Amino acid sequence: MSDVEDFTGKTGRNETREEQLDRNWAELLQELRVLQTGVQILAGFLLTLPFQQRFESLDDFQVALYLVNVVIASLTTALILLPVSVHRRLFRQRLKATLVSSADSITKLALAGIGMLSVGTASLVFDVTVGRAAGLAAGGVLLAVLVILLVYVPVRLNKRAAGD
Known part of the structure; x- marks a missing residue:
């Protein structure tokens, strides 16, 4: 039997x-490109804030929230770059399954990172423009919505598909 056998999965x-691993890798790269754009937009927004006159009027909580958002943006960017780094290390070592599996896990972490970044950024913007209560409420509501969209919906769809 050859090294590559016919494989027909659930797909x-x-x-x-x-071929399946190559397709999965290509799909993961496309997903990472979408995440990268979102992180770049939010990070770019955050990086311009200290250069605004109003930034000096932020209280300690707002400055801390801002800095947490910058750290999350930086870590999420690193997570999005990690599969490329792993690919460079595993290139031509016949470890595509390991690469795809690790990139899948890393992408899930990057999704969580951009979710946290979205919550933190919305909280900061609402806090600065409308007040602390609005900032906390906006962050809480967005967190709930993102948990539903990024966790509950995929789990529910997976269960529904398994039942079919």
Whole structure:
């Protein structure tokens, strides 16, 4: 038998295991590109804030929230870059399954990072423009919505698909 056997997974595709891994890798890269754009926009917004006159009027909580957001943006950017770094290290070592599996886990962490960044940024903007209570409420509501959209909906769809 050859190294590459026919593989037909749950996808219903007639592709080899290597073809499936290549497709999965390409799909993960596309998802990371979308995440990267979102993080770049939010990080760019955050990086311009200290250069605004009003930044000096932020209280300690707002400055701390701002700095936490900058750290989250930086860490999320690093997570988005990590699969590329892993790919460079594993390139031509016949470890595509390891690469795809690790990139899947890393992408889930990056999604959590951009979710936290979105919550933190919205909280900061609402806090500065409308007040602390509005900032906390906006952050709480957005957090709940993101948990529903990023956790509950995919889990529910997976359960529904498994039941079919």
